[in-house]
Amino acid sequence: MKLTMRIMSAAVVLWMALQPTTLSARPAVIRDAEIENIIRGYATPLLQAAGTAPGDARLILVRDNQINAFVAGGMNIFIYTGLLRSVDSPDEIRGVLAHEIGHIAGGHIARLGAELERASAQALLSTILGVAVAVAAGRADAGAAVIAGGSGSAQRGLLAHTRAQESAADQAAFRYLEVSGLSAAGMVAMLERLAGQELVSDTYQDPYVRTHPLSRDRVRSAKAFVNRARNPGRTATPAELATYDRIKAKLAGFIDSPQRTLDRYAANDRSVPARYARSIAQYRRGDLVAALRGIDGLIQQAPNDPYFHELKGQMLYENGRVQESALAYEAAIALLPSDPALMGPAAKAMMEAGGAERTARAIQMLERVTLLEPRNPGAWRQLGIGYGKMDRIGDASVALAEANMLNGRKADAGLQARRAQHHLKEGTPGWLKAEDILRTIEQQKK
Numbered sequence: 001m002k003l004t005m006r007i008m009s010a011a012v013v014l015w016m017a018l019q020p021t022t023l024s025a026r027p028a029v030i031r032d033a034e035i036e037n038i039i040r041g042y043a044t045p046l047l048q049a050a051g052t053a054p055g056d057a058r059l060i061l062v063r064d065n066q067i068n069a070f071v072a073g074g075m076n077i078f079i080y081t082g083l084l085r086s087v088d089s090p091d092e093i094r095g096v097l098a099h100e101i102g103h104i105a106g107g108h109i110a111r112l113g114a115e116l117e118r119a120s121a122q123a124l125l126s127t128i129l130g131v132a133v134a135v136a137a138g139r140a141d142a143g144a145a146v147i148a149g150g151s152g153s154a155q156r157g158l159l160a161h162t163r164a165q166e167s168a169a170d171q172a173a174f175r176y177l178e179v180s181g182l183s184a185a186g187m188v189a190m191l192e193r194l195a196g197q198e199l200v201s202d203t204y205q206d207p208y209v210r211t212h213p214l215s216r217d218r219v220r221s222a223k224a225f226v227n228r229a230r231n232p233g234r235t236a237t238p239a240e241l242a243t244y245d246r247i248k249a250k251l252a253g254f255i256d257s258p259q260r261t262l263d264r265y266a267a268n269d270r271s272v273p274a275r276y277a278r279s280i281a282q283y284r285r286g287d288l289v290a291a292l293r294g295i296d297g298l299i300q301q302a303p304n305d306p307y308f309h310e311l312k313g314q315m316l317y318e319n320g321r322v323q324e325s326a327l328a329y330e331a332a333i334a335l336l337p338s339d340p341a342l343m344g345p346a347a348k349a350m351m352e353a354g355g356a357e358r359t360a361r362a363i364q365m366l367e368r369v370t371l372l373e374p375r376n377p378g379a380w381r382q383l384g385i386g387y388g389k390m391d392r393i394g395d396a397s398v399a400l401a402e403a404n405m406l407n408g409r410k411a412d413a414g415l416q417a418r419r420a421q422h423h424l425k426e427g428t429p430g431w432l433k434a435e436d437i438l439r440t441i442e443q444q445k446k
Helices: 033-049 081-086 090-105 121-129 152-159 163-179 185-199 207-211 216-228 238-255 258-264 272-284 288-301 306-318 322-335 340-353 356-372 377-389 393-406 410-423 429-445
Strands: 028-030 058-063 069-072 076-080 132-134 144-146
Touching (some): 028 121, 033 163, 033 306, 058 121, 069 090, 076 081, 090 163, 185 216, 272 288, 272 306, 322 340, 377 393
Antiparallel strands (some): 028 058, 132 144
8 A cells, every 4th residue: 555645745755655744734635555446436327428448547545534526627627535534425425536537527627738738747736635745756845836726615616516516417427327327315415414504604514525515406306316316226235335445444544643553453353454553553653563473374365455455564664674575465466467656666676676587577667657647756656767878868867857847947957858869769669759858848938
């Protein structure tokens, strides 16, 4: 798992491990292969029902305890951990996703500048929320750059929808759920959960209520749809509910204090979610022996679960046992070979473990990540480091130029691009990419 909790590192190294000392009250983009894949599984049939290719939408997880979700800057769906932790069933999350996809299909998306819509996930989030973040490549001690944003009222103006748009998104959501063979009961439950907040002061309202105007009419409309539906659709299966419990346990382990997690998931609870949460809490409080004992027990029970191997790799890496970490990550990659949120940290551990063969394989993985996620500055930076280890100076400079562009560091990007052209033959793909970067910088200056 990689919950990137360093608000001062933006999304530069998206796969950096969550550190207990870096918790921040500010919302921050996080990465977790397991949670992303599960939520993406909920969204895929809904996107298809809306006529949208699932690969065209970007799901972005945000570490923040508030209940919120929104779409902005193109087909970017932001889901807050507070939302994931507040509900008990995937059905409610499906309802929220269907509604947000309704906003996308209805053209209700907050439009930002073209440059921002090509920005990294954290840069986009920071702009929307007006958060000050550091943009150096994964270094918490880097200088900060204040990304333009605004106050809460400005954010509301950017993200808020009209009641007509909310109604239209609801109607679209009902259709998407019905076409997908899914029940809208979860959407009703979510609306009822939030409806009472209309009477709460703005100071204490969840942002979802402020940007998605609620009304009793919306609740009545949702209930009417469920009552008249010819096919009620399916609700979450026992297996899906168990998987969702695991998501909540994982988030508790990484976000709550270790002691709070251990108190909540007591030692006599032998369920998988409880053992998962305890292992994470023990790792975070520095008890690596107990943490590894817990995760090894889960691996023994489910040896083909890539996320258990991934967590073991993270635990070992963060405790300086890089060789063992690389082995654990390689086991995870063997089970889940093409996931960018997993390939990133695996490649980092493999490169640090050393050896030409491992480094070459790590480079291949990072090249794949940048292909799948071209707006991932952390992947570009690690790729640059990998190329540097192999003495591919020109290619390294191109990759670092890409990382700097995504982080808004245009001067550094230009420097690296010119360096790349000095080392690469004119007309080669790398040289041309560097030229594109230099031209973009010049155009943006104008």
